[in-house]
Amino acid sequence: MSDLLERLRGRGWRMTSQRRVVAEVLDGEHVHLTADEVHARAARRLPEISRATVYNTLGELVSLGEVLEVATDGRAKRYDPNAHHPHHHLVCSGCGTIRDVHPTNDPLADLPVEERFGFTVSEAEVTYRGLCPDCA
Amino acid sequence: MSDLLERLRGRGWRMTSQRRVVAEVLDGEHVHLTADEVHARAARRLPEISRATVYNTLGELVSLGEVLEVATDGRAKRYDPNAHHPHHHLVCSGCGTIRDVHPTNDPLADLPVEERFGFTVSEAEVTYRGLCPDCA
DNA sequence: TCCTACGATCGACTGAGTCCAAGTCAAGAA
DNA sequence: TTCTTGACTTGGACTCAGTCGATCGTAGGA
Incomplete structure (x- = not known):
């Protein structure tokens, strides 16, 4: 840092x-x-x-x-603070704990042109939700 | 409705x-x-x-x-209110307008087991960001 | 039509975040 | 080293979104 x-x-x-x-x-x-x-x-x-x-x-x-x-x-x-390593987030619906995660695929590529409504799309952010080991 | x-x-x-x-x-x-x-x-x-x-x-x-x-x-x-048709959101960073969008791929499948940290992952929500035609 | 438990209301309250006027101080100049 | 100045910090008041609880009102069953 x-x-x-x-x-x-x-x-x-x-x-x-x-x-x-x-x-x-x-x-x-x-x-x-x-x-x-x-x-x-x-x-x-x-x-x-x-x-x-x-x-x-x-x-x-x-x-x-x-x-x-x-x-x-x-x-x-x-x-x-982990802004220089692209990642997404996994959030526990129980306690709110967050982990950084790295999916294998970039969701930006999954949005076809006809689903962009003329927007200039620059970013895709994925939030995974679930229960952490403690809350499950 | x-x-x-x-x-x-x-x-x-x-x-x-x-x-x-x-x-x-x-x-x-x-x-x-x-x-x-x-x-x-x-x-x-x-x-x-x-x-x-x-x-x-x-x-x-x-x-x-x-x-x-x-x-x-x-x-x-x-x-x-569009709760019965799974979809994600495209948000304009300028004015905050939201559109429902349908990517071609389910991001849940893109999170490998070793990236789940023991969580029971139930949901993946994608937020695309960009500028709408009016704000661009 | 009457009764009553469920729902609506109002206003006070909380929590997150912003704003502003006044005071302070980091860092460049001399 | 000391001076200067504008950028930074402070504390408190304020806003905005949302919640709570006591009390009132009414939908719908008998």
């Missing part, structure tokens, strides 16, 4: 302790935290960090393409 | 004017209204209908399997 900090600095991002902490919290595989969870973890290291800053920083990371926003249901969005 | 009303009555649903109006609003192809839009349209015919009733009725229709809940982004959920 330190290369994330490097990339951000290279893009002219002003490096502040708040931004550094948020970026560090979003480190690892299969990390899918809500904004509130990010805030809670960031606050363990930097107690005075505000919710607004966490939202701002997450929003910037998303628009820079460094983090993905995942809206699995009507509940809080989750943030996925 | 009148067969929907029949089906509901057959299931012992108590028929009230509010429920009838909500069911009638959710009629047609490519209908993807938010709860607030459903409430607004229902209120044109039945001005005193309350938001809570619309939420209750939508929730019941969803749990009866007559209507699908679609959470395309972090915004309000949308309700899709």
Whole structure:
């Protein structure tokens, strides 16, 4: 993740302790935290960090393409730092746990022209649902 | 949609004017209204209908399997009456318009066992994103 | 027609996220 | 090193979607 900090600095991002902490919290595989969870973890290291800053920083990371926003249901969005390795999500209908998964086929190829209604289709996102071992 | 009303009555649903109006609003192809839009349209015919009733009725229709809940982004959920014909969604990143689409392949088959992490996977939902002709 | 359990209503409440005015500070300039 | 400045952060008020619960109303069976 330190290369994330490097990339951000290279893009002219002003490096502040708040931004550094948020970026560090979003480190690892299969990390899918809500904004509130990010805030809670960031606050363990930097107690005075505000919710607004966490939202701002997450929003910037998303628009820079460094983090993905995942809206699995009507509940809080989750943030996925694994943005540079295309993948989809497997969500547990019981507890909401998310795993990154890699299907063998690209669903974009499966949408015939006559089903595109003149849209310029750029992306296909698959959400698999089911029960995790604990909830089954 | 009148067969929907029949089906509901057959299931012992108590028929009230509010429920009838909500069911009638959710009629047609490519209908993807938010709860607030459903409430607004229902209120044109039945001005005193309350938001809570619309939420209750939508929730019941969803749990009866007559209507699908679609959470395309972090915004309000949308309700899709086309629940008896399996399909996926194409969403305009500009204006949020939704179309029902039918890919040629079932993505469930594309998730190998070693990518299921012990989950019992029951459903795969594809969201295609792009720009509609108006927004392009 | 009457009765009553189920459904509708209203308003207060919650949770997620946004906005804004004022204060702070990172980093380039001197 | 110190100064300067505009970008960043803060806290709190606000919005929007949705839920809850007490109370009222009525569909439909007797």
